[in-house]
Amino acid sequence: MGFIRHIDDRLELMGLMLETTGADLTKLSPGALDAQFRSAAYRCLGCRQEEQCERWLNEEHRHEKAPGFCPNAELMNSVRD
Numbered sequence: 395m396g397f398i399r400h401i402d403d404r405l406e407l408m409g410l411m412l413e414t415t416g417a418d419l420t421k422l423s424p425g426a427l428d429a430q431f432r433s434a435a436y437r438c439l440g441c442r443q444e445e446q447c448e449r450w451l452n453e454e455h456r457h458e459k460a461p462g463f464c465p466n467a468e469l470m471n472s473v474r475d
Contacts, residue, residue, distance in 0.1 A: 401439065407447050408438045408466070416457040417470035430469060437465040 412419065422430050441447070443463045450461050459474070460467035 399457055404438050406437065408435065410451050411460060412466060412470060414451055416462045417469050418473050421473040434466045434469055441465050443458045
């Protein structure tokens with residue numbers, strides 16, 4: 395897999411995780427949003443749980459808390475609807 399494809403795939407998973415868990419990053423303070431989103435993207439890119447993430451997202455978990463294996467679970471769970 396090419397590097398750009400890897401980035402695209404991971405950002406898609408991150409977006410799906412945000413949507414599925416009901417996380418709303420706009421709840422972060424405006425000054426923190428850019429830094430927090432960038433950090434979350436880097437954590438997602440470095441995560442080695444891609445298959446587990448895809449399986450979890452394909453199950454019925456709408457508006458549940460982010461799973462413990464997700465490196466962004468704490469952030470996502472802190473800004474849920």
